[in-house]
Amino acid sequence: KAGVTQTPRYLIKTRGQQVTLSCSPISGHRSVSWYQQTPGQGLQFLFEYFSETQRNKGNFPGRFSGRQFSNSRSEMNVSTLELGDSALYLCASSLGEGEETQYFGPGTRLLVL
Amino acid sequence: KNQVEQSPQSLIILEGKNCTLQCNYTVSPFSNLRWYKQDTGRGPVSLTIMTFSENTKSNGRYTATLDADTKQSSLHITASQLSDSASYICVVTPNDYKLSFGAGTTVTVRA
Secondary structure, X not given: OOOOEEEOOEEEEOOOOOEEEEEEOOOOOOEEEEEEEEOOOEEEEEEEEEOOEEEEEOOOOOOEEEEXXXXXXXXXXXXXXXXXXXXXXXXEEEOXXXXXXXXXXXXXXXXXX | XXXXXXXXXXXXXXXXXXXXXXXXXXXXXXXXXXXEEEOOOOOOEEEEEEEOOXXXXXXXXXXXXEXXXXXXXXXXXXXXXXXXXXXXXXXXXXXXXXXXXXXXXXXXXXX
């Protein structure tokens, strides 16, 4: 099976712009979770989608939003970008039914200038 | 305060030697505790998953232990290889699923 894919891999934006990141989970996986990783804060949970519904949410401002489509692909949107949003954004997919393993994509590295 | 603390922050070991990474957590109750390996520039890869009732879980040369009473977990790497150079992250999943991540331990294996 193909792994989790994320596009784009690298992105440069300026403050105030918005950005949309995409994640395609492993075939058959219904859960997609998004994480932000920065050198200072480590990995932080953004939100999780399961069957097109947001099932869990971390402690990020409303500028961070997401959605999931019927084919389980997910997008994450960040509006009004701030310098502090520069980070590696990772998505992980899993079956979504319990204690199973999450499989991470390679991430999208976002730089906000 | 982070609910998951990892130590050491980084370590360097010689190829073939063993090492142990520590993870102390305050998250309670929790559903499971996971260890991930993250190579530079890549996404994390799951090594082990343990529920609160499990004491140990192995994956090849990686062995994770869990003491739910003291809220401590460790990851032991046996006979280290150059490819073990990576960041190792401890993740605790509480019952509300808002995952708590440790800052990671960076392991460097030298020939």
